[in-house]
Amino acid sequence: MLAGEGFDRGEKNTVIAKELRVSLRSVERWRRAWREQGSDALRSSGPAKRPKISAQEFALLEVELLKGTVSYGWPDERWTLSRVELLIEDRLGKTLSVRGVWELLRRYGWSCQQPARRAAEQDPVGVAGWVKDTWPAAKPPRRRSGMDLL
Numbered sequence: 001m002l003a004g005e006g007f008d009r010g011e012k013n014t015v016i017a018k019e020l021r022v023s024l025r026s027v028e029r030w031r032r033a034w035r036e037q038g039s040d041a042l043r044s045s046g047p048a049k050r051p052k053i054s055a056q057e058f059a060l061l062e063v064e065l066l067k068g069t070v071s072y073g074w075p076d077e078r079w080t081l082s083r084v085e086l087l088i089e090d091r092l093g094k095t096l097s098v099r100g101v102w103e104l105l106r107r108y109g110w111s112c113q114q115p116a117r118r119a120a121e122q123d124p125v126g127v128a129g130w131v132k133d134t135w136p137a138a139k140p141p142r143r144r145s146g147m148d149l150l
Contacts, residue, residue: 003030004039051107052100057092058108064091065110079104 006016013027033041081098
């Protein structure tokens with residue numbers, strides 16, 4: 001509605017665009033709509049896109065998530081975004097991208113969590129020996145500058 005007030009005052013498009021921090025093209029489009037249909041044409045039509053998964057559908061999904069991954073045949077207890085994506089497709093019949101799954105989970109208060117401890121079977125002495133002995137032979141040699149060749 002701020003743009004409409006600027007149109008009523010007779011302000012130039014560039015002034016309105018700078019004031020509202022939008023592109024000049026947007027202001028031109030708004031002015032055209034304002035001229036043709038009045039102030040009602042400038043009202044918001046709501047969010048650009050409704051969420052694909054409703055609150056009721058997410059409640060069903062959350063019940064499935066709380067069952068854990070092992071109940072669905074995964075070897076560990078980690079829900080990855082791709083696993084949740086497969087669960088949504090299987091249980092709700094809807095497809096989301098991995099980013100869409102992340103945004104959905106975040107919208108309903110789920111967070112990204114990493115395991116707090118390392119694997120119990122890790123051998124720190126073996127790892128240190130590998131880093132000292134094997135890694136230097138496996139990595140490529142450093143490039144020398146042209147000055148060293150002379």
